[in-house]
C-alpha cells in the first residue's frame with residue numbers, strides 16, 4: 001500500500017467515554033494515533049532523495065505534544081464527526097507546525113541548537129537541508145489535505161486549504177514572525193504583542209480547531225463557537241509559553257529557557273508581569289470554555305485541553 005494515500009486508511013480508535021474521561025490518558029492515546037498516522041503518511045527514508053526524507057521524519061516523529069492535531073480531531077468529534085475524516089488534515093497541520101519550527105530554529109532566525117530535547121534539524125543535517133526539509137513539509141501538507149475522504153465535499157476541502165494557507169502566510173505565522181523580528185530590541189505595548197502572537201502562534205492553533213469542525217461537518221454556528229474557542233486558547237497558550245520561558249524547567253521543555261530575554265523580546269510577563277499574565281491566560285481559558293456551551297459532552301476533551309494549556313509544564 002502507498003503510505004502517501006491517507007484516505008486508504010481507516011483507523012481503529014476508541015470514541016470518548018465522558019464518564020471515565022481522563023485527560024492525560026486521552027492525550028497519550030491520541031498522540032500515539034497521530035504518531036502512527038504521521039509515520040505511515042510521511043515519505044520513507046528509503047525513497048530518494050533519502051536525506052531530505054530523513055530530515056522530514058527527524059523533525060516530525062519522536063517528539064512534540066501533538067497539540068494541534070489533537071485539537072483538530074477533538075473539534076471534529078465535538079461536532080459529531082469521526083476522527084478518520086480529519087486525520088489527514090490533522091497531520092498536515094502538524095507538518096506545517098514542524099516546518100515553522102525548523103525555520104524558526106535556523107541561524108538566520110532564532111539560532112537554536114536544541115528542540116524537543118534533541119539537536120535541531122540544521123545541527124544534524126546542515127542549514128540547506130533543514131531549509132529544504134521545511135519546504136518539503138509545507139508541500140507535503142497540501143498533498144495530505146488533498147487525500148481527505150471522498151465523502152467530504154470539495155467545497156469543504158477548499159475552505160480547509162484556505163484556512164491553513166491563511167494561518168501559514170502573512171496573515172498568520174510568517175506575518176507574526178516578521179512583526180516579531182521588527183519588534184526586537186524595542187519596547188512593545190500589549191496590543192502589539194497581542195497582534196504578533198495572534199498571527200505567529202494563535203492563527204495555526206485556531207485553524208487546527210476550526211478545520212476539525214469543518215471536516216466533521218459542523219454547522220456555521222458551531223464553527224463560529226470553535227473559532228472563539230480557538231482564538232482564546234491560542235492566546236492562553238502563548239501567554240503560558242512566555243511564562244514558561246521564565247519559570248519553566250529547561251529539561252522538561254527540551255530547550256533552554258530565557259530565550260525571549262536573550263533576544264530582547266517584549267513578552268506578556270515583561271510588559272504586565274507574571275501574575276497579571278497568569279490572570280489574562282485564565283480569563284482566556286474561561287472564555288474558550290464558555291464558547292463551547294453550544295456543544296454537548298462530546299466537547300469535553302476540548303474543555304479539558306483548554307484548562308491543560310495553562311497548567312502544562314512543557
Ligand code: GRG
Pocket residue numbers: 063064065066067099100101103104105109116134168173174177200201241314
Ligand atoms: C515556515 C510557516 C513558516 C514560517 C516561517 C519561523 C517562522 C516564519 C515563524 C515562527 C512560527 C513559530 C515557530 C511559532 C512558535 C510556536 C510555538 C510556541 C511553538 C511551540 O509549540 P509546541 O509547544 O511545541 O506545541 P511541540 O514541540 O509540543 O510541538
